Amino acid sequence: MPSPNDIDPAIDKRLTDLEVKASFSEDLVDHLNDLVARQQEQIDLLIREVGKLKDRAPDTGGGAARDPREDVPPHY
Known part of the structure; x- marks a missing residue:
């Protein structure tokens, strides 16, 4: 066996x-x-937080689309 040298x-x-x-x-x-x-x-x-937000969000009745013309502008 060779030596380290x-x-x-x-x-x-x-x-x-x-x-x-x-x-x-x-x-x-x-x-x-x-x-x-x-x-x-x-x-x-984040998954837990999204779950909490989903629980707090109002149910929109099956995801029916809203008419944006009925939304009140933010300055009112």
């Missing part, structure tokens, strides 16, 4: 570069995983 310097540098890249990739994956988890929590919260 017998390793070709070019191969040693490539191996070191790969280890650094792997370390950065692992850190990035951890960061993105945390980000996705936080986004999922926000999505869940």
Whole structure:
């Protein structure tokens, strides 16, 4: 078995570069995983909020279209 001193310097540098890249990739994956988890929590919260708003919204009788000409302008 070759000793650490017998390793070709070019191969040693490539191996070191790969280890650094792997370390950065692992850190990035951890960061993105945390980000996705936080986004999922926000999505869940928004889904609950939309559900509450639907419960509070008046029923329009099956979604019948309103005539916009009957709406009172906001300045009245």
